Structures are given as structure tokens and as C-alpha cells.
Amino acid sequence: MAQTKVRTKVLTTEPAGRPLPTLTDEELAAAHQVGVRGAFQELYDRYRDRLVHFIARKTGDWDRAEDLVQEAFIRVTRHLHRFDTEKKFSTWVYTIASNLSKNELRNRSRNPLVLFQRLAGSTDDDHRPLQFEDSSMRPDDLYRKRYLRQLVERTVDELPEHHRLVFRLRELEGRSYEEIAAITGVNLGTVKSRLHRARNSFAERIEPYLN
Secondary structure, three states: OHHHHHHHHHHHHOOOOOOHHHOOHHHHHHHHHOOOOOHHHHHHHHHHHHHHHHHHHHHOOHHHHHHHHHHHHHHHHHHHHHOOOOOOHHHHHHHHHHHHHHHHHHHHHOOOOOOOEOOOOOOOOOOOOOOEOOOOOOOOOHHHHHHHHHHHHHHHHOOOHHHHHHHHHHHHOOOOHHHHHHHHOOOHHHHHHHHHHHHHHHHHHHHHHHO
16 A cells, blocks of 8 residues: 555656656656656666776675676665665665675685685784685685685684684674674583684694695
């Protein structure tokens, strides 16, 4: 019922024959909701390049940014019927793009494709997680990907059981410290202590394979 009211309002208050480029983002979103042909394409054309630049600055990967913009607009098409046209479309679409960028960076940091670990000397694990990096590696190198993934798994399996569990939960699954504490049944201090030792042990074991 609410959607019907919005549609009626748009149809009765918009000037007849108004060119799409003169409409606001929100008017275009509303027009698309009632089936106006070309309204969504106008929104896409309006934001595509801006979002590519926005995501590329966040991820440092121009090609991947173009893919993520496509994903952003796939999500827009799926959920535009629920978009509140009283709110700013730009805020909504940039939030989608920002979340996709964060997911990309999070996945990249845990991907065995990027395999050089940098362990900080600080004991503050909240701000110094284990990271993997290798700028020379090509993402489409599937053989290398399989080899590295197997290497990481084999190295993790060599850790003592209580270290292996917290390492896997944190570094390979991205669990929070609170979740790890609940899963393992130990307090946060013990989780962080075990994770710190597990990271150092992992680094020592895998280092010979990285040189």
C-alpha cells in the first residue's frame, strides 16, 4: 500500500515530458520504480565513473574497482524498490560501494594469494593483525594460488592444537576476539596471548618457503 501511494505521488506531481537528465537522483529512482524506461540507465551513467574512482582509491585496484561498481549496481537493482525516495540516493549508493570496498580489502588480507606476512612487534593484536602481501603476484595465477593455499593450510596444521584453533578462527575466518573466546571457552586475555604466539610460530615456520 505504501508503495502505491509513492507511485501515485510521483506520477501526479512530476512535470509531463521532463527530460531524464534534469531529474534529481531521487526522482530518477522513483521513476524507475514506476517503470520509466531509461531512468536506471541515467542513474548508472551519472554515478559509474565517480564510483570507480571512489573504490579504486580505497582498494588501489582500478580493474577490480570496475567489477565492484558492477556489483554495487546489481545490488541497487535488487533493492531499489525499497529505496526511500525521501532520502539521498548518493548516500545510499556510496554506502554500498564503501561496504564492497571494505569486504574486498578484508578478503584480500586473508587470501593466500597474497602471502608475505608482516608481524608487528606490538602486543596490541587489535590493531596489528597478521597480514599477507605480495605485490608481484598475479591474481589469475591459479597454480600459484593452489600451492600457496596448501602451504598455508599445511603450516597452520603444524601449530599446536590450541594455537591452531585461535589462528584459524582469527586469521582464516575473521572471527572477533569475543567470538573466539566464546568458541574456545577461554577469556580474552588468553585468546590474545595464544594468538600472538600462534602468529609468531606461523611466521617462523613459513618464512623458509617465502625466500
